[in-house]
Amino acid sequence: MLITVTRTGGFAGGERTASLETxxxxxxxxxxxxxxxxLSAEGPAGQEPVPDGFRYVVRVDSKLxxxxxxxxxxxQRQLIDSVLATAA
Structure with a gap:
C-alpha cells in the first residue's frame, strides 16, 4: 500500500510531502x-478552517x-505523523 501525505498551511504557509510503501x-x-x-473516519460537521492551521491530503493508493x-x-494524526517522519 502506498501512502502519501501532503501538508499545507500553517504559519509559514509551506508545503511538505512524504510517501511510504507499507x-x-x-x-x-x-x-x-x-x-x-x-479514510473511513467522518470528521465533525461544519469544519471551519482554522487560521494558520495545517491542511492535509492523505492519498492511500488511489483513494484520498x-x-x-x-x-x-x-x-489520522498518528498516520500523518508516521508518514511525514519518513521525510525528515
Whole structure:
C-alpha cells in the first residue's frame, strides 16, 4: 500500500510531502490499519478552517481524503505523523 501525505498551511504557509510503501516494513500492517481507519473516519460537521492551521491530503493508493487541524482523529494524526517522519 502506498501512502502519501501532503501538508499545507500553517504559519509559514509551506508545503511538505512524504510517501511510504507499507510492503516490507515491520510497521506496515499497523500503517495499513491506520490508513483504512483514516479514510473511513467522518470528521465533525461544519469544519471551519482554522487560521494558520495545517491542511492535509492523505492519498492511500488511489483513494484520498482531505483533512485539517484541529479536526483529526487520533488514528489520522498518528498516520500523518508516521508518514511525514519518513521525510525528515
Amino acid at each position: 510492503e516490507c516494513r515491520a510497521d506496515g500492517p499497523e500503517l495499513e490499519r491506520l490508513a483504512e481507519l483514516s 481524503v482531505e483533512l485539517q487541524d484541529p479536526y483529526l482523529t487520533d488514528d
